[in-house]
């Protein structure tokens with residue numbers, strides 16, 4: 001997408017051809033800052049501290065992390081060690097394991113002397129494929145927004161509610177849940193986005209709002225708990241969210257609070273779509289609530305808030321009494337029965353095993369093996 005008039009991705013190769021450059025998403029929306037990653041340990045740290053976040057971008061960063069490891073030491077021992085270090089950086093998004101497995105399979109089949117070049121080529125392929133995949137998700141999903149516009153007699157903008165940030169910042173480019181919005185907006189379909197602020201890290205208020213503002217898409221930031229009210233009053237035509245891990249049966253695991261939006265959508269007859277690249281499907285599992293690991297992050301993410309003062313300084317303040325225990329579950333699972341459809345790079349399907357396997361027949365067989 002465009003930043004200051006320039007096409008920008010979220011991750012790219014540095015000028016020396018070895019280091020990897022990412023946008024430091026912790027500084028947004030107040031500052032556009034870059035961070036240079038020079039080792040697999042730095043890549044793992046950037047994933048863990050959420051310099052980069054969002055399932056597809058976590059995967060691409062993991063892939064480049066292995067490339068950085070191969071640039072230093074392409075031996076078998078370092079390949080295994082770097083794979084292990086990167087895999088544990090964040091537990092929920094399955095794209096990380098997907099990307100690391102794909103890299104390891106490519107690299108293990110080669111002599112160490114060939115691994116550096118092969119690793120950078122494969123990481124670049126993963127990044128490029130993510131861009132094409134997200135663009136395709138956008139095209140398929142834009143049809144849903146256009147159809148809602150037609151249903152409304154083209155009389156008003158389509159109101160879409162989204163949670164967290166599943167935009168271009170969460171991927172290499174375009175995004176998943178926001179890609180249909182960008183495609184529809186560029187095609188002249190009037191769209192307005194309700195942006196859930198997404199406590200505790202405020203990815204909606206900070207990142208989704210930043211993206212939509214930059215792209216000129218009308219939007220309104222709302223507190224997380226207002227979704228049910230908006231839906232009861234006919235102010236939401238459809239919800240579109242992302243997912244960090246999808247079971248083969250169509251359960252989706254996304255930023256905490258997604259499940260409550262799906263319940264409200266069901267109660268109010270609002271379609272609830274989940275946009276995902278197939279790299280987010282964990283073909284090994286069938287029960288999201290029982291089988292998907294839910295990340296628990298630091299209590300300070302809940303107890304403290306960071307923002308810009310009137311004087312332009314970035315400051316952190318405490319909002320919870322010292323001494324009150326805090327829990328910080330980062331994701332929740334929305335069962336397939338609450339999902340109207342999955343918007344993938346190959347089209348839209350029911351959130352079910354039959355739906356996913358009809359679109360991805362080989363992937364299931366390959367990955368279950």
Ligand SMILES: CSC[C@@H](O)[C@@H](O)C(=O)COP(=O)(O)O
Nearest residue numbers: 053054055166170176242243255
């Ligand atoms: C296209 S990204 C899909 C998900 O990764 C996104 O919705 C999300 O929940 C991100 O969580 P985060 O904790 O910011 O990595």
